[in-house]
Amino acid sequence: MLFEGKTIQVHPLDDGIYDVVIDHKNDSVNKLDQATLAELSEAVKVLNDTADIKGVIFSSVKDVFIVGADITEFTQMFTVSEEDIIKNLHEMHAIFNAIEDLPCPTAVAINGLCFGGGFELSLACDFRIMGDKAKVGLPEVKLGIYPGWGGTVRLPRLIGVDNANEWICGGSEKRPDDALKEGAVDAVVETSQVKAAAIDIIQKANAGKFDYKARRVEKQSPIKLNQIEQMMAFESAKGVIGSKAGPHYPAPIAALKTIQKHANLTREKAIEVEAKGFAKLAKTDVCAALVGLFMKDQAVKKVGKGYESKAEPVNQAAVLGAGIMGGGIAYQSASKGTPIIMKDINQDALALGLSEATKLLDKKVSRGRMDSRKMASVLNSITPTLNYGDFGNVDVAVEAVVENPKIKKAVLAEVEGELKEGAILASNTSTISITDLATALKKPENFCGMHFFNPVHQMPLVEVIRGEKTSEEAVARTVAYAKAMGKTPIVVNDCPGFLVNRVLFPYFAGFSKLISDGANFLQVDKVMEAFGWPMGPAYLLDVVGMDTAHHADSVMAEGFPDRMGHDEETVLERMFNLGRLGQKNGKGFYRYELDRKGKPKKIVDEEVPALLEGLATSTREFTDEEIIERMMTPLCIEIARCLEENIVASPAEADMALIYGIGFPPFRGGACHYLDQIGLDNFCAMAEKYEALGPLYQPTEEMKNMAASSRKYFG
Ligand code: NAD
Structure with missing residues (x-):
């Protein structure tokens, strides 16, 4: 054995070819955590120093190849300064560049899932052999970042700018047929044959059938498009990618701009551009929220598995x-x-x-x-x-x-x-x-x-x-x-409403109070949609159905009379009593007509303002900020109560329930994460402004204690 680490071992094969075998002993999958990367670095140094080396293949003994970097290390890694993030990235680049520069042809045997950092490792190799059940991709944008180990540099030079933009900015998984068609892999074979095929391609490269050195030059040179072609490729993609990502997810557009910026640069310079942009994204709140979501999702899955293991x-x-x-x-x-x-x-x-x-x-x-x-x-x-x-x-x-x-x-x-x-x-x-x-x-x-x-x-x-x-x-x-x-x-x-409805109805109560204080529901919907909800509260009530919501509201009022009981007529009652049930009968806060696909299309109904007359004694202007605060405060306080009363076991489960159940904006990480980001002290101070609106706006004693002692829901 040429190198023996805990995760990485290098075995000699025939004809001067070496097999870098990845087997993460402590895990069911392979991932590139810091310890594995350190071993990879050592292994590559040893390979580089090996005389008469004729080829290197990378393979896995698990069902997956490499699922990516170790996301559980991200939060810690991203707390340091941008400069330190860049420094750390350059250490990784040194490993990947060393793989790309090995004095012999290299091939990767992608037997199963190969994502993120795992696929970036594959891109550093000369040849990629993919199993017919494997999947590859660069999903980093889903975590609010983009590929940071040379992926934005190597992929466009390998498969062309248009394809790479789609792969990187879309973050989707690719099946073997697509990967092959677009040139991201060189061959697709049966899973059991990936290693043999990787060895075969190395031998063919050594026999002069494939020019691996020319491939390297191509991956390390500026992109082969003239200025006009580049402008067309990037400018047309900006509109499509920007509108698909929406205003709250900056990573896809940042990735596109990075690829554009380093298009005319060689590998060393291009990688610097990639690292700078990556570090900026890694420091955003969106990245923190999305990385947090990944961890919470894992935590929720673990709880689920625990129950599952005990079940018939x-x-x-x-x-x-x-x-x-x-x-x-x-x-x-x-x-x-x-x-x-x-x-x-x-x-x-x-x-x-x-x-x-x-x-x-x-x-x-x-x-x-x-x-x-x-x-x-x-x-x-x-x-x-x-x-x-x-x-x-x-x-x-x-x-x-x-x-x-x-x-x-x-x-x-x-x-x-x-x-x-x-x-x-x-x-x-x-x-x-x-x-x-x-x-x-x-x-x-x-x-x-x-x-x-x-x-x-x-x-x-x-x-x-x-x-x-x-x-x-x-x-x-x-x-x-x-x-x-x-x-x-x-x-x-x-408890009444269980978790999700118990938290949703205080949010609807916030909406009712805004309307009785003279706000315009169209503005409230617009502001809350811009905040990141898939639909504003009026639209959501239309979708839920006014009868269903009215019934649930009465259950909540009975269950929590102090906070959720109400004497005055609410906007929900008004709509329900008028028979404006929402989408189910075509008329609620909005009017609905079926579009060409048979889906209900929302139309502003000029009749509605007159129907709401008398609910508010006066009208006044509301700033967007006030609307957000008045809508979100009751929801956040109720989630805190649910945690304190052990309705839900952990902040992670609370956040995931709201994201999966009612579409709480994922880039805000869930209500507990949102509270942490605002800071409980700031939140409690803000809520004081609205104290007169009633108990739904009054933080719990525990929240105040947490604020006083700078405690957070996470960390
Ligand atoms: P629905 O009116 O569409 O369906 C109810 C069905 O139950 C009808 O087909 C009816 O014939 C049948 N039914 C009535 N008595 C029955 C009996 N004795 N035996 C067998 N079937 C009987 O209602 P739905 O919207 O599907 O709601 C069903 C339940 O799910 C309710 O408790 C509701 O609160 C809950 N729920 C509904 C939603 C929603 O958005 N619709 C969401 C979550 C939970």
């Missing part, structure tokens, strides 16, 4: 109710591989539930993401029924009938009688207490909440709600089922 598998599911939610649950379960019985009391509802599932599957087939055989098997695994015939085989049954406690209790008690010993029963209620629903059951320990979001196939979050008597087995099995459905389950304790 779910081989057969059932759903009660074939409506909007029941139909969605059936589709999702079946399409992810868990057969499901869909029971309703109404034949038409069953037919509608199945036809919705068919539509979604048809779409997948027409987009080439599923073949018709798979579609048929998914549809076959949904069993529509009007009776309880096969319920004896069911492991988990999800109740999704109308939101009425009496009906739900009756249905739950009835189903319980049909289920086998140990089967789990869950309710998809959005508001009704799980502890209360459990009173209808003989075995409340086998019951919990399983709150999906609409539309089920698109929304990633499932709140799993633990009632007073729910057993940990019931929670674990429900979490396991949600994960099997491809969802992100977050376990919360029972």
